[in-house]
Amino acid sequence: MNLEESFNDLELAQWVATAERQRADGFRLVQMTGTARDDHFEIMISYDKEYRCENFRVRIPRDRPELPSLSGVFPAAFTYENELKDLFGLAVPGLAVDYGGGFLRTKTKIPFSGSVTVKKEKPGSASSRKTADSKVVPFNAKREE
Amino acid sequence: MASTTIVPFGPQHPVLPEPIHLDLELDDERVVQALPSIGYVHRGLELLAERHDYLEMSQVAERICGICSFIHGQGYCQGVEHLMGLEVPPRAVYLRTIWAEISRIQSHLLWLGLSADAFGFESLFQHSWRIREMLVDIIEETTGGRVIFGVCKVGGIRKDVDDETLQRVGRRIREIEAAYEEVARVFREDPTVQKRTAGVGVLGAEDAYALGAVGPVLRGSGVVRDTRQLGYAAYGELDWEPVVETAGDCYARCEVRLREISQSFDLIAQCIDRMPEGKIDVSVKGKRPQGETMIRLEQPRGEVCYYLMAKGRKNLERFRVRTPTFANIAPLVQMLKGCELADVPVIVLTIDPCVSCNER
Numbered sequence: 189m190n191l192e193e194s195f196n197d198l199e200l201a202q203w204v205a206t207a208e209r210q211r212a213d214g215f216r217l218v219q220m221t222g223t224a225r226d227d228h229f230e231i232m233i234s235y236d237k238e239y240r241c242e243n244f245r246v247r248i249p250r251d252r253p254e255l256p257s258l259s260g261v262f263p264a265a266f267t268y269e270n271e272l273k274d275l276f277g278l279a280v281p282g283l284a285v286d287y288g289g290g291f292l293r294t295k296t297k298i299p300f301s302g303s304v305t306v307k308k309e310k311p312g313s314a315s316s317r318k319t320a321d322s323k324v325v326p327f328n329a330k331r332e333e
Numbered sequence: 334m335a336s337t338t339i340v341p342f343g344p345q346h347p348v349l350p351e352p353i354h355l356d357l358e359l360d361d362e363r364v365v366q367a368l369p370s371i372g373y374v375h376r377g378l379e380l381l382a383e384r385h386d387y388l389e390m391s392q393v394a395e396r397i398c399g400i401c402s403f404i405h406g407q408g409y410c411q412g413v414e415h416l417m418g419l420e421v422p423p424r425a426v427y428l429r430t431i432w433a434e435i436s437r438i439q440s441h442l443l444w445l446g447l448s449a450d451a452f453g454f455e456s457l458f459q460h461s462w463r464i465r466e467m468l469v470d471i472i473e474e475t476t477g478g479r480v481i482f483g484v485c486k487v488g489g490i491r492k493d494v495d496d497e498t499l500q501r502v503g504r505r506i507r508e509i510e511a512a513y514e515e516v517a518r519v520f521r522e523d524p525t526v527q528k529r530t531a532g533v534g535v536l537g538a539e540d541a542y543a544l545g546a547v548g549p550v551l552r553g554s555g556v557v558r559d560t561r562q563l564g565y566a567a568y569g570e571l572d573w574e575p576v577v578e579t580a581g582d583c584y585a586r587c588e589v590r591l592r593e594i595s596q597s598f599d600l601i602a603q604c605i606d607r608m609p610e611g612k613i614d615v616s617v618k619g620k621r622p623q624g625e626t627m628i629r630l631e632q633p634r635g636e637v638c639y640y641l642m643a644k645g646r647k648n649l650e651r652f653r654v655r656t657p658t659f660a661n662i663a664p665l666v667q668m669l670k671g672c673e674l675a676d677v678p679v680i681v682l683t684i685d686p687c688v689s690c691n692e693r
Contacts, residue, residue, distance in 0.1 A: 193627050217545045218629075219638050219655035234627060234638065239563055243627060264545040264663035271659075274372070285368070292372030293354075299377055 193241045195232075200246050200256075207261040210235045215242070217258075220268035222276045224302030229276055231255055253277060259284035267291070275300040337365055340674070344373050348451045348678040351688030355681070359674060367669040367677075369662055375692045382652030387413055387622055390649070391486055397654065398690040399480045400443060401632045403436045405654070405690075406485035408630045411565065412641040413487045413649075416622035423567075423609040425489035430567040431604045432475070432482060434597040439468040440633035441590040441597075442513075444685045445520065448587065451682050452529040460516050467509045471502055489614025496608070503605040510598040517591050530583035534668040534680035537581055546664040547657045548635020549593070550684050553586035555579035560631035571603045583683040590685075621645045632657050634685045656690035 198206060215235035223230040229248040234241055248255055255272065257280045258265040269280045270291035277298040280286070289297070338359045344352030352373040358365040378397060382390050394409035395402045407429055414421060446461035469479050475494050476482040484491045494502075520526055536546065541554035551558055552575060559575035561568040576592040578585035622643035629638050635657030642651040661684040668680050 195625060195627075216542055218636075219640075219660070221640050221651075221653040221655070223642070223651045223653075232640065239558075239560075241627060241629065262545070263543065264660075267659060267662050287368075287370065291370055292375060293370060294372045294375045296377075299375075300380065 193243060195243045195245060198244045198246045200248065203246055204256050204258060204261065206244055207233070207258045210242070211261050213237065217262040217264055217268075220265070220272065222272050222278070222300065224276060224300060226302075229253060229278065231272065231278075233258075248278065254279045254281065256280075257282035257284065274298070277301050342367075342677060342681075346678070348447070348682055349686075349688075350447070351686075351692075353681075353686055353688050353691075355669075355677075357669070357674070357677065362674045364669050364672050364674065364677065367666050369666065371662075371688070371691055373692070374688065378693045379652050379654065382649045384648060386647050387643070387649055388487055388617070390652070392483070394652075394654075395481055395483065395485065397656075397693045398687055400440050400687060401436060401634070401637075401690060402480060403432050403482045403485065404630055404632050404637070406482070407433060407566070408628050408637060408639045408654075409641075409652070410485050410487050411630070412626050412628040412639045413622050413643075415626045415628065416624050416641060416643050417487070417617065417620050419488055419615055419617065419620075421489050422612040422615065424493070424611045425613045427567045427604050427608050428490055428494060428613070429485065430571075431601050432472070432484065433566065434600045434604075435468055435472055437633045438594050438597045439465050439472070440685075441594050442468065444590060444633075444682075445516070445587070448679070448682050449520075449526075451678050452525065454523075454525060457516070457519055457523075457526075460519075464509060464513050464516060467505070467512070471505060474498065475502065486614065488617045489612070491614075493613045499605050499608060503602060506598055506601050510595070513594060513598075517594070520587060520591055526587075527584065529676075529679055530587055530683075531580075533583045533676050534672060534683060535580070535582045536664055536668050538579075540667055541581070541664060544664045544667055545660050546635075547660045548632070548685075549586050549589040550635065550661050550664055552577045553589045554581040560629050560636045563629065565628075565630060567604060567607075570607070571600055573600060583679055586683040621647065622649065632690075634658060634687055634690075635660065637690075654690075654693050656687065656693065658684065658687045658691045661686075 215237040218234035218236045221232045232243055232245040234243045255278050266285040269283050270287050272278045273280055274292040340357045340359055342355040342357050343349050344354045354370045356368040381393055391406050391409050395406035397405045442461050442465035446458045449457035473479045476484045536554050538555040541551050542556050557575050557577050576589050578588050623645040625642040627640050638655040640653040643649045665684050
Protein backbone atom coordinates (compact mmCIF):
# COMPACT_ATOMS: atom_id res chain seq x y z
CA MET A 189 0.00 0.00 0.00
CA ASN A 190 1.02 3.58 -0.48
CA LEU A 191 -0.18 4.98 2.80
CA GLU A 192 3.00 5.00 4.89
CA GLU A 193 4.94 7.64 3.01
CA SER A 194 7.49 9.88 4.65
CA PHE A 195 7.26 13.66 4.99
CA ASN A 196 10.66 15.26 5.59
CA ASP A 197 11.31 18.89 6.46
CA LEU A 198 14.12 20.63 4.60
CA GLU A 199 15.97 23.91 4.91
CA LEU A 200 15.52 26.09 1.84
CA ALA A 201 19.29 25.87 1.21
CA GLN A 202 18.93 22.08 0.73
CA TRP A 203 16.09 22.36 -1.79
CA VAL A 204 18.13 22.12 -5.01
CA ALA A 205 20.79 19.78 -3.60
CA THR A 206 18.08 17.31 -2.49
CA ALA A 207 16.53 17.39 -5.96
CA GLU A 208 19.92 16.70 -7.53
CA ARG A 209 20.48 13.78 -5.17
CA GLN A 210 17.03 12.35 -5.88
CA ARG A 211 17.59 12.67 -9.63
CA ALA A 212 20.97 10.94 -9.35
CA ASP A 213 19.33 8.15 -7.34
CA GLY A 214 16.82 7.54 -10.14
CA PHE A 215 13.75 9.15 -8.61
CA ARG A 216 11.17 10.89 -10.80
CA LEU A 217 9.33 14.08 -9.94
CA VAL A 218 5.75 13.32 -8.91
CA GLN A 219 4.33 16.68 -7.86
CA MET A 220 4.84 20.01 -6.08
CA THR A 221 2.24 21.46 -3.74
CA GLY A 222 1.93 24.84 -2.07
CA THR A 223 0.06 25.59 1.14
CA ALA A 224 -0.52 29.12 2.42
CA ARG A 225 0.02 29.64 6.14
CA ASP A 226 -0.35 32.82 8.16
CA ASP A 227 3.32 33.76 8.15
CA HIS A 228 4.83 31.47 5.51
CA PHE A 229 4.20 29.20 2.54
CA GLU A 230 4.84 25.47 2.74
CA ILE A 231 6.09 23.93 -0.47
CA MET A 232 6.10 20.18 -0.69
CA ILE A 233 7.71 18.09 -3.40
CA SER A 234 7.26 14.36 -3.98
CA TYR A 235 9.65 11.96 -5.68
CA ASP A 236 8.96 8.38 -6.64
CA LYS A 237 11.11 5.38 -7.41
CA GLU A 238 9.73 1.86 -7.85
CA TYR A 239 6.42 2.90 -6.24
CA ARG A 240 8.18 4.33 -3.16
CA CYS A 241 7.28 7.97 -2.62
CA GLU A 242 9.38 10.45 -0.65
CA ASN A 243 8.02 13.88 0.25
CA PHE A 244 10.12 16.92 1.22
CA ARG A 245 8.83 20.21 2.53
CA VAL A 246 10.32 23.68 2.85
CA ARG A 247 9.06 26.86 4.47
CA ILE A 248 9.12 30.07 2.47
CA PRO A 249 8.72 33.27 4.51
CA ARG A 250 5.95 35.57 3.33
CA ASP A 251 8.25 38.59 3.44
CA ARG A 252 10.59 36.89 0.95
CA PRO A 253 8.44 34.55 -1.18
CA GLU A 254 11.17 33.08 -3.33
CA LEU A 255 11.77 29.44 -4.29
CA PRO A 256 14.85 28.36 -6.29
CA SER A 257 13.83 26.62 -9.50
CA LEU A 258 14.35 22.90 -9.99
CA SER A 259 13.71 23.06 -13.73
CA GLY A 260 17.44 22.63 -14.34
CA VAL A 261 17.31 19.31 -12.48
CA PHE A 262 13.85 18.06 -13.43
CA PRO A 263 12.71 19.71 -16.69
CA ALA A 264 9.06 18.89 -15.87
CA ALA A 265 9.29 21.14 -12.78
CA PHE A 266 8.51 24.16 -14.97
CA THR A 267 4.77 23.38 -14.94
CA TYR A 268 4.60 23.02 -11.14
CA GLU A 269 6.74 26.10 -10.57
CA ASN A 270 4.65 28.24 -12.89
CA GLU A 271 1.59 26.95 -11.07
CA LEU A 272 3.09 27.96 -7.70
CA LYS A 273 3.91 31.34 -9.14
CA ASP A 274 0.39 31.89 -10.46
CA LEU A 275 -1.54 30.49 -7.50
CA PHE A 276 0.64 31.59 -4.56
CA GLY A 277 2.58 34.54 -5.96
CA LEU A 278 6.02 33.00 -5.40
CA ALA A 279 9.06 34.23 -7.29
CA VAL A 280 10.98 31.33 -8.87
CA PRO A 281 14.45 32.47 -9.94
CA GLY A 282 16.10 30.24 -12.55
CA LEU A 283 12.79 28.99 -14.01
CA ALA A 284 13.55 27.45 -17.43
CA VAL A 285 10.21 28.38 -19.02
CA ASP A 286 8.85 31.42 -17.24
CA TYR A 287 5.33 32.45 -18.24
CA GLY A 288 5.56 35.58 -16.13
CA GLY A 289 2.33 34.76 -14.29
CA GLY A 290 0.40 33.73 -17.42
CA PHE A 291 0.52 29.92 -17.25
CA LEU A 292 -2.76 29.64 -15.35
CA ARG A 293 -4.97 32.33 -16.78
CA THR A 294 -7.21 32.56 -13.75
CA LYS A 295 -9.59 35.47 -13.43
CA THR A 296 -8.54 36.11 -9.84
CA LYS A 297 -4.82 36.70 -9.63
CA ILE A 298 -2.82 34.74 -7.03
CA PRO A 299 -6.00 33.08 -5.71
CA PHE A 300 -4.33 30.67 -3.24
CA SER A 301 -2.18 33.19 -1.38
CA GLY A 302 -4.41 32.86 1.65
CA SER A 303 -5.97 36.30 1.75
CA VAL A 304 -8.32 36.22 -1.21
CA THR A 305 -12.06 36.27 -0.81
CA VAL A 306 -14.07 36.24 -3.98
CA LYS A 307 -17.74 37.07 -3.94
CA LYS A 308 -20.22 36.11 -6.60
CA GLU A 309 -20.98 38.84 -9.06
CA LYS A 310 -24.21 39.55 -10.84
CA PRO A 311 -23.98 38.27 -14.43
CA GLY A 312 -23.25 41.14 -16.81
CA SER A 313 -22.12 43.54 -14.10
CA ALA A 314 -19.11 45.68 -14.86
CA SER A 315 -17.03 43.94 -12.21
CA SER A 316 -17.74 40.50 -13.69
CA ARG A 317 -15.70 41.53 -16.73
CA LYS A 318 -12.86 42.93 -14.67
CA THR A 319 -9.80 40.90 -13.76
CA ALA A 320 -9.86 40.63 -10.00
CA ASP A 321 -6.55 41.11 -8.27
CA SER A 322 -7.69 42.75 -5.08
CA LYS A 323 -8.17 40.93 -1.79
CA VAL A 324 -11.91 41.30 -1.97
CA VAL A 325 -13.91 41.77 -5.13
CA PRO A 326 -16.69 44.17 -4.17
CA PHE A 327 -20.14 43.04 -5.16
CA ASN A 328 -21.05 46.26 -6.93
CA ALA A 329 -17.59 47.52 -7.78
CA LYS A 330 -17.33 50.00 -10.61
CA ARG A 331 -15.15 49.01 -13.51
CA GLU A 332 -11.70 50.58 -13.39
CA GLU A 333 -10.89 52.83 -16.29
CA MET B 334 17.73 33.97 -41.92
CA ALA B 335 15.05 31.46 -41.01
CA SER B 336 11.87 32.94 -39.64
CA THR B 337 9.22 31.19 -37.59
CA THR B 338 5.50 31.74 -37.26
CA ILE B 339 3.45 31.52 -34.08
CA VAL B 340 0.13 29.73 -34.59
CA PRO B 341 -2.35 29.65 -31.70
CA PHE B 342 -3.98 26.26 -31.05
CA GLY B 343 -7.02 26.50 -28.80
CA PRO B 344 -8.45 27.36 -26.35
CA GLN B 345 -11.39 26.64 -28.68
CA HIS B 346 -10.60 23.93 -31.22
CA PRO B 347 -12.68 21.15 -32.84
CA VAL B 348 -10.64 18.38 -31.16
CA LEU B 349 -10.69 20.03 -27.74
CA PRO B 350 -13.80 19.40 -25.68
CA GLU B 351 -12.41 21.78 -23.04
CA PRO B 352 -10.19 24.86 -23.25
CA ILE B 353 -6.41 24.56 -23.30
CA HIS B 354 -4.12 26.81 -25.28
CA LEU B 355 -0.89 26.08 -27.15
CA ASP B 356 1.33 28.61 -28.84
CA LEU B 357 2.90 26.66 -31.69
CA GLU B 358 6.12 28.06 -33.09
CA LEU B 359 6.31 26.79 -36.66
CA ASP B 360 9.10 26.60 -39.21
CA ASP B 361 7.01 26.13 -42.37
CA GLU B 362 4.69 23.24 -41.33
CA ARG B 363 7.02 21.83 -38.67
CA VAL B 364 6.59 22.58 -34.95
CA VAL B 365 9.76 24.04 -33.45
CA GLN B 366 8.30 24.30 -29.97
CA ALA B 367 4.95 24.42 -28.21
CA LEU B 368 4.07 26.55 -25.19
CA PRO B 369 0.95 25.42 -23.33
CA SER B 370 -1.17 27.56 -21.04
CA ILE B 371 -4.19 26.60 -18.95
CA GLY B 372 -6.48 28.08 -16.31
CA TYR B 373 -9.42 29.27 -18.44
CA VAL B 374 -11.96 27.46 -16.28
CA HIS B 375 -10.07 27.14 -13.00
CA ARG B 376 -12.59 26.62 -10.18
CA GLY B 377 -10.49 26.63 -7.01
CA LEU B 378 -12.14 23.47 -5.67
CA GLU B 379 -9.11 22.74 -3.48
CA LEU B 380 -9.86 25.84 -1.44
CA LEU B 381 -13.43 24.64 -0.83
CA ALA B 382 -12.02 21.79 1.28
CA GLU B 383 -10.64 24.34 3.72
CA ARG B 384 -14.12 25.79 4.25
CA HIS B 385 -16.51 22.84 4.05
CA ASP B 386 -17.23 19.81 6.19
CA TYR B 387 -14.93 16.91 5.34
CA LEU B 388 -17.93 14.59 4.83
CA GLU B 389 -19.55 16.93 2.32
CA MET B 390 -16.27 17.30 0.42
CA SER B 391 -16.49 13.76 -0.97
CA GLN B 392 -19.35 15.05 -3.13
CA VAL B 393 -17.23 17.99 -4.31
CA ALA B 394 -14.20 15.77 -4.97
CA GLU B 395 -16.34 13.60 -7.24
CA ARG B 396 -17.33 16.69 -9.19
CA ILE B 397 -13.73 17.58 -10.06
CA CYS B 398 -14.37 15.80 -13.34
CA GLY B 399 -17.31 14.22 -15.12
CA ILE B 400 -15.29 11.40 -16.67
CA CYS B 401 -13.09 10.23 -13.81
CA SER B 402 -15.61 11.33 -11.21
CA PHE B 403 -15.79 8.11 -9.20
CA ILE B 404 -12.02 7.73 -8.75
CA HIS B 405 -11.72 11.32 -7.49
CA GLY B 406 -14.32 10.52 -4.84
CA GLN B 407 -12.57 7.25 -4.05
CA GLY B 408 -9.17 8.95 -3.66
CA TYR B 409 -10.56 11.64 -1.39
CA CYS B 410 -12.38 9.07 0.79
CA GLN B 411 -9.31 6.80 0.98
CA GLY B 412 -7.26 9.77 2.18
CA VAL B 413 -9.73 10.80 4.86
CA GLU B 414 -10.20 7.18 5.95
CA HIS B 415 -6.44 6.87 6.38
CA LEU B 416 -6.32 10.04 8.48
CA MET B 417 -9.15 8.71 10.64
CA GLY B 418 -7.73 5.18 10.89
CA LEU B 419 -10.87 3.61 9.39
CA GLU B 420 -10.93 0.09 8.02
CA VAL B 421 -13.38 -0.06 5.13
CA PRO B 422 -15.34 -3.35 4.86
CA PRO B 423 -14.08 -5.67 2.08
CA ARG B 424 -17.40 -5.68 0.21
CA ALA B 425 -17.23 -1.90 -0.10
CA VAL B 426 -13.61 -2.16 -1.27
CA TYR B 427 -14.53 -4.65 -4.01
CA LEU B 428 -17.54 -2.63 -5.17
CA ARG B 429 -15.33 0.47 -5.32
CA THR B 430 -12.90 -1.50 -7.48
CA ILE B 431 -15.66 -2.56 -9.87
CA TRP B 432 -16.90 1.02 -10.26
CA ALA B 433 -13.36 2.29 -10.74
CA GLU B 434 -12.78 -0.22 -13.55
CA ILE B 435 -16.11 0.61 -15.21
CA SER B 436 -14.95 4.25 -15.06
CA ARG B 437 -11.70 3.29 -16.75
CA ILE B 438 -13.49 1.45 -19.57
CA GLN B 439 -15.98 4.23 -20.26
CA SER B 440 -13.21 6.85 -20.12
CA HIS B 441 -11.01 4.93 -22.57
CA LEU B 442 -13.99 4.32 -24.89
CA LEU B 443 -14.79 8.03 -24.77
CA TRP B 444 -11.18 8.73 -25.72
CA LEU B 445 -11.21 6.15 -28.53
CA GLY B 446 -14.30 7.83 -29.95
CA LEU B 447 -12.79 11.30 -29.73
CA SER B 448 -9.55 10.17 -31.36
CA ALA B 449 -11.45 8.41 -34.18
CA ASP B 450 -13.33 11.67 -34.70
CA ALA B 451 -10.02 13.60 -34.71
CA PHE B 452 -8.56 11.54 -37.53
CA GLY B 453 -11.80 11.62 -39.48
CA PHE B 454 -13.26 8.16 -38.80
CA GLU B 455 -16.81 9.18 -37.95
CA SER B 456 -18.42 5.72 -37.83
CA LEU B 457 -15.70 4.40 -35.52
CA PHE B 458 -16.38 7.35 -33.20
CA GLN B 459 -20.08 6.44 -33.13
CA HIS B 460 -19.45 2.74 -32.44
CA SER B 461 -17.00 3.54 -29.61
CA TRP B 462 -19.57 5.74 -27.94
CA ARG B 463 -22.38 3.22 -28.59
CA ILE B 464 -20.47 0.68 -26.51
CA ARG B 465 -19.61 3.30 -23.89
CA GLU B 466 -23.33 3.94 -23.49
CA MET B 467 -23.81 0.31 -22.44
CA LEU B 468 -21.29 0.86 -19.63
CA VAL B 469 -23.05 4.04 -18.56
CA ASP B 470 -26.29 2.02 -18.34
CA ILE B 471 -24.57 -0.34 -15.90
CA ILE B 472 -23.37 2.64 -13.86
CA GLU B 473 -26.96 3.89 -13.73
CA GLU B 474 -28.31 0.49 -12.75
CA THR B 475 -25.82 0.01 -9.91
CA THR B 476 -25.44 3.54 -8.56
CA GLY B 477 -28.41 5.57 -9.81
CA GLY B 478 -26.16 8.12 -11.54
CA ARG B 479 -24.76 8.20 -15.05
CA VAL B 480 -21.99 10.78 -14.68
CA ILE B 481 -21.68 11.40 -10.96
CA PHE B 482 -21.93 8.05 -9.19
CA GLY B 483 -22.50 9.53 -5.72
CA VAL B 484 -21.94 6.19 -3.99
CA CYS B 485 -18.52 6.71 -2.42
CA LYS B 486 -18.49 8.11 1.11
CA VAL B 487 -16.00 8.32 3.93
CA GLY B 488 -16.12 4.93 5.64
CA GLY B 489 -17.41 2.89 2.69
CA ILE B 490 -20.15 3.20 0.11
CA ARG B 491 -23.72 4.47 0.20
CA LYS B 492 -25.39 1.76 -1.84
CA ASP B 493 -24.98 -2.00 -1.92
CA VAL B 494 -25.46 -4.03 -5.10
CA ASP B 495 -27.29 -7.30 -4.52
CA ASP B 496 -25.80 -10.55 -5.79
CA GLU B 497 -28.46 -11.08 -8.46
CA THR B 498 -27.71 -7.66 -9.97
CA LEU B 499 -23.98 -8.38 -9.78
CA GLN B 500 -24.39 -11.63 -11.70
CA ARG B 501 -26.51 -9.85 -14.31
CA VAL B 502 -23.84 -7.15 -14.61
CA GLY B 503 -21.21 -9.89 -14.99
CA ARG B 504 -23.12 -11.44 -17.93
CA ARG B 505 -23.68 -8.03 -19.55
CA ILE B 506 -19.99 -7.19 -19.18
CA ARG B 507 -19.09 -10.31 -21.21
CA GLU B 508 -21.59 -9.29 -23.95
CA ILE B 509 -20.19 -5.76 -24.03
CA GLU B 510 -16.66 -7.14 -24.19
CA ALA B 511 -17.58 -9.16 -27.30
CA ALA B 512 -19.02 -6.05 -28.95
CA TYR B 513 -15.95 -4.06 -27.92
CA GLU B 514 -13.55 -6.56 -29.50
CA GLU B 515 -15.11 -5.84 -32.92
CA VAL B 516 -14.41 -2.12 -32.52
CA ALA B 517 -10.92 -2.77 -31.12
CA ARG B 518 -10.15 -4.86 -34.21
CA VAL B 519 -10.83 -1.82 -36.41
CA PHE B 520 -8.45 0.33 -34.34
CA ARG B 521 -5.79 -2.36 -34.64
CA GLU B 522 -6.18 -3.32 -38.30
CA ASP B 523 -7.54 -0.36 -40.21
CA PRO B 524 -4.79 1.30 -42.30
CA THR B 525 -6.30 4.79 -41.75
CA VAL B 526 -5.75 4.55 -38.01
CA GLN B 527 -2.21 3.26 -38.48
CA LYS B 528 -1.38 6.00 -40.97
CA ARG B 529 -2.43 8.80 -38.64
CA THR B 530 -0.89 7.42 -35.44
CA ALA B 531 2.06 5.07 -36.08
CA GLY B 532 5.42 6.82 -35.77
CA VAL B 533 3.73 10.11 -34.78
CA GLY B 534 4.51 11.99 -31.54
CA VAL B 535 7.21 9.59 -30.39
CA LEU B 536 8.27 9.83 -26.74
CA GLY B 537 11.15 7.58 -25.65
CA ALA B 538 11.16 5.69 -22.36
CA GLU B 539 13.91 7.82 -20.83
CA ASP B 540 12.18 11.08 -21.75
CA ALA B 541 8.83 9.80 -20.52
CA TYR B 542 10.29 8.88 -17.12
CA ALA B 543 12.42 12.01 -16.76
CA LEU B 544 9.54 14.30 -17.73
CA GLY B 545 7.21 12.72 -15.18
CA ALA B 546 4.76 11.21 -17.67
CA VAL B 547 1.99 9.05 -16.20
CA GLY B 548 -0.61 6.53 -17.31
CA PRO B 549 -0.91 5.29 -20.90
CA VAL B 550 1.59 7.98 -22.00
CA LEU B 551 4.27 6.45 -19.73
CA ARG B 552 3.33 2.83 -20.38
CA GLY B 553 3.07 3.46 -24.14
CA SER B 554 6.75 4.44 -23.99
CA GLY B 555 7.76 1.13 -22.45
CA VAL B 556 7.93 2.06 -18.76
CA VAL B 557 6.27 -0.54 -16.52
CA ARG B 558 4.42 1.60 -14.02
CA ASP B 559 0.80 1.42 -12.95
CA THR B 560 -0.19 2.91 -9.59
CA ARG B 561 -2.68 0.07 -9.03
CA GLN B 562 0.42 -2.05 -8.35
CA LEU B 563 0.52 -0.33 -4.94
CA GLY B 564 -2.31 -2.70 -4.05
CA TYR B 565 -4.89 -0.15 -2.91
CA ALA B 566 -8.60 -1.12 -3.01
CA ALA B 567 -8.82 -4.77 -4.16
CA TYR B 568 -5.97 -4.60 -6.69
CA GLY B 569 -3.53 -6.35 -4.39
CA GLU B 570 -5.79 -9.44 -4.37
CA LEU B 571 -6.52 -9.61 -8.12
CA ASP B 572 -4.51 -11.24 -10.90
CA TRP B 573 -3.24 -8.67 -13.36
CA GLU B 574 -0.10 -7.05 -14.77
CA PRO B 575 0.40 -3.51 -16.11
CA VAL B 576 -0.18 -3.10 -19.86
CA VAL B 577 2.95 -1.85 -21.61
CA GLU B 578 3.82 -0.99 -25.23
CA THR B 579 7.27 0.08 -26.35
CA ALA B 580 6.95 2.16 -29.54
CA GLY B 581 6.22 5.42 -27.67
CA ASP B 582 4.08 6.83 -30.51
CA CYS B 583 0.41 7.76 -30.72
CA TYR B 584 -0.46 4.24 -31.87
CA ALA B 585 1.26 2.70 -28.82
CA ARG B 586 -0.71 4.97 -26.47
CA CYS B 587 -3.89 3.92 -28.29
CA GLU B 588 -2.93 0.23 -28.02
CA VAL B 589 -2.29 0.59 -24.26
CA ARG B 590 -5.82 1.91 -23.81
CA LEU B 591 -7.29 -0.82 -26.03
CA ARG B 592 -5.60 -3.54 -23.97
CA GLU B 593 -6.46 -1.85 -20.67
CA ILE B 594 -10.14 -1.98 -21.58
CA SER B 595 -9.91 -5.78 -22.01
CA GLN B 596 -7.98 -5.98 -18.73
CA SER B 597 -10.64 -3.95 -16.91
CA PHE B 598 -13.39 -6.29 -18.17
CA ASP B 599 -11.37 -9.13 -16.65
CA LEU B 600 -10.79 -7.28 -13.35
CA ILE B 601 -14.53 -6.64 -13.03
CA ALA B 602 -15.24 -10.33 -13.60
CA GLN B 603 -12.66 -11.26 -10.95
CA CYS B 604 -14.23 -8.86 -8.45
CA ILE B 605 -17.72 -10.28 -9.06
CA ASP B 606 -16.44 -13.84 -8.62
CA ARG B 607 -14.65 -12.99 -5.37
CA MET B 608 -17.18 -10.52 -3.95
CA PRO B 609 -17.08 -10.74 -0.12
CA GLU B 610 -20.23 -10.72 1.96
CA GLY B 611 -20.85 -8.27 4.75
CA LYS B 612 -21.26 -4.62 5.61
CA ILE B 613 -20.67 -1.80 3.17
CA ASP B 614 -19.62 0.97 5.56
CA VAL B 615 -18.33 1.82 9.03
CA SER B 616 -19.55 4.62 11.24
CA VAL B 617 -17.60 7.87 11.35
CA LYS B 618 -19.78 9.39 14.06
CA GLY B 619 -17.79 11.47 16.51
CA LYS B 620 -14.52 11.06 14.58
CA ARG B 621 -12.52 13.67 12.75
CA PRO B 622 -9.50 13.43 10.45
CA GLN B 623 -6.09 14.36 11.82
CA GLY B 624 -2.59 14.32 10.31
CA GLU B 625 -1.39 14.34 6.72
CA THR B 626 -1.22 11.80 3.92
CA MET B 627 -0.45 11.45 0.25
CA ILE B 628 -2.71 9.05 -1.61
CA ARG B 629 -1.95 7.90 -5.14
CA LEU B 630 -4.41 6.14 -7.42
CA GLU B 631 -4.48 5.18 -11.10
CA GLN B 632 -7.01 7.22 -13.02
CA PRO B 633 -7.78 6.25 -16.64
CA ARG B 634 -5.33 9.01 -17.64
CA GLY B 635 -2.66 7.99 -15.17
CA GLU B 636 -1.44 8.51 -11.64
CA VAL B 637 -3.41 11.01 -9.59
CA CYS B 638 -2.12 12.30 -6.22
CA TYR B 639 -4.18 13.58 -3.31
CA TYR B 640 -2.49 15.38 -0.47
CA LEU B 641 -4.67 15.82 2.60
CA MET B 642 -3.84 17.59 5.81
CA ALA B 643 -6.21 17.88 8.80
CA LYS B 644 -6.03 19.09 12.38
CA GLY B 645 -9.02 17.35 13.92
CA ARG B 646 -11.49 19.99 12.80
CA LYS B 647 -14.58 19.49 10.65
CA ASN B 648 -12.76 20.79 7.60
CA LEU B 649 -9.40 19.88 6.09
CA GLU B 650 -6.45 22.27 6.33
CA ARG B 651 -5.32 21.43 2.80
CA PHE B 652 -6.59 19.30 -0.04
CA ARG B 653 -4.38 19.16 -3.10
CA VAL B 654 -4.99 17.16 -6.27
CA ARG B 655 -2.24 16.63 -8.83
CA THR B 656 -4.06 15.34 -11.86
CA PRO B 657 -2.57 13.11 -14.57
CA THR B 658 -3.19 15.67 -17.30
CA PHE B 659 -1.06 18.21 -15.42
CA ALA B 660 1.79 15.68 -15.20
CA ASN B 661 1.49 14.96 -18.92
CA ILE B 662 1.85 18.59 -20.04
CA ALA B 663 5.66 18.55 -20.03
CA PRO B 664 5.81 15.24 -21.98
CA LEU B 665 3.30 16.72 -24.46
CA VAL B 666 5.63 19.65 -25.12
CA GLN B 667 8.40 17.15 -25.88
CA MET B 668 6.18 15.06 -28.21
CA LEU B 669 5.16 18.10 -30.22
CA LYS B 670 8.73 19.19 -30.94
CA GLY B 671 9.50 18.45 -34.59
CA CYS B 672 6.05 17.15 -35.54
CA GLU B 673 3.95 18.34 -38.50
CA LEU B 674 1.23 20.89 -37.81
CA ALA B 675 -1.39 18.45 -39.15
CA ASP B 676 -0.41 15.91 -36.48
CA VAL B 677 -0.79 18.32 -33.54
CA PRO B 678 -4.48 17.52 -32.84
CA VAL B 679 -3.83 13.76 -32.81
CA ILE B 680 -0.77 14.10 -30.54
CA VAL B 681 -2.60 16.42 -28.14
CA LEU B 682 -5.47 13.94 -27.95
CA THR B 683 -3.21 10.97 -27.18
CA ILE B 684 -2.39 12.34 -23.73
CA ASP B 685 -6.20 12.30 -23.24
CA PRO B 686 -6.23 15.83 -21.85
CA CYS B 687 -8.81 16.29 -19.12
CA VAL B 688 -8.99 20.01 -18.58
CA SER B 689 -11.80 19.67 -16.09
CA CYS B 690 -9.46 17.71 -13.77
CA ASN B 691 -6.67 20.12 -14.48
CA GLU B 692 -8.80 23.15 -13.65
CA ARG B 693 -10.06 21.73 -10.35
